[in-house]
Amino acid sequence: MRRGRADAGQHGFTLLELLAALAIAAVIIAASSALVHNVALRFEQGTRTVSGGERLILAVERLAADIGSARFVLQKSDDPSGKSPPPLAFVGDPARLVFVGPGGVAANQSGEEAVSLTIEQDEAVTRLVRRRAPWFGPRTRFEELTFTDPVTLLEGNFLISFAFGQFTPNGTLVWADAWKGQPSLPHFVRLNLRDRATGANLLPGTEFVIRADASGGCAQGDPAACAAGPATASNQRTPHD
Numbered sequence: 639m640r641r642g643r644a645d646a647g648q649h650g651f652t653l654l655e656l657l658a659a660l661a662i663a664a665v666i667i668a669a670s671s672a673l674v675h676n677v678a679l680r681f682e683q684g685t686r687t688v689s690g691g692e693r694l695i696l697a698v699e700r701l702a703a704d705i706g707s708a709r710f711v712l713q714k715s716d717d718p719s720g721k722s723p724p725p726l727a728f729v730g731d732p733a734r735l736v737f738v739g740p741g742g743v744a745a746n747q748s749g750e751e752a753v754s755l756t757i758e759q760d761e762a763v764t765r766l767v768r769r770r771a772p773w774f775g776p777r778t779r780f781e782e783l784t785f786t787d788p789v790t791l792l793e794g795n796f797l798i799s800f801a802f803g804q805f806t807p808n809g810t811l812v813w814a815d816a817w818k819g820q821p822s823l824p825h826f827v828r829l830n831l832r833d834r835a836t837g838a839n840l841l842p843g844t845e846f847v848i849r850a851d852a853s854g855g856c857a858q859g860d861p862a863a864c865a866a867g868p869a870t871a872s873n874q875r876t877p878h879d
Contacts, residue, residue, distance in 0.1 A: 801815060
């Protein structure tokens with residue numbers, strides 16, 4: 639009987655062995671927890687990167703659709719003599735772009751609405767916001783409209799601006815910082831998007847083509863609805879300036 643008890647005690651764990659086993663298990667658990675945390679953190683960072691890239695792609699697609707479909711729409715001229723050509727319903731500067739496009743819910747009976755793309759700054763966060771408003775025809779002025787339904791297309795620590803390009807009669811592409819009161823639409827709208835911290839160009843070569851060359855009135859043989867002659871944009875510069 640005594641020898642059996644002694645043999646049983648020899649095959650069990652001593653207190654020292656038990657403590658050592660618990661210590662090893664604790665190290666393994668801690669290492670596993672750290673590994674899982676790092677994997678989860680990297681996965682979350684990767685997911686945010688993919689999500690940010692997807693948002694950027696969606697924003698570019700939305701801008702391409704909006705800007706590319708800008709309509710050739712004339713406004714009533716302020717010149718009482720009628721000698722000056724009526725200006726187009728298209729206003730652009732580095733921080734804002736307003737034009738008439740094919741309408742959605744807010745469209746008028748002609749299927750058109752005014753679209754506003756504005757760059758708004760909130761401390762270190764820059765936003766590119768799209769809004770829209772009903773368009774009531776050539777007598778309407780953008781200043782009279784109330785733009786609603788804001789949609790944030792881009793948001794982050796960015797430097798964002800617009801530029802406007804057009805080919806001259808000799809085929810040279812020139813860029814303007816502003817486009818207002820012109821008798822024709824620009825051929826291109828460039829979106830400048832840079833990282834505020836590094837200055838890196840996040841969208842190199844992103845230029846949206848405006849496909850409209852003339853109004854529906856021109857197509858229907860209405861000379862009064864057409865504007866002739868090339869635009870003379872202010873603050874012109876070549877792409878290398």
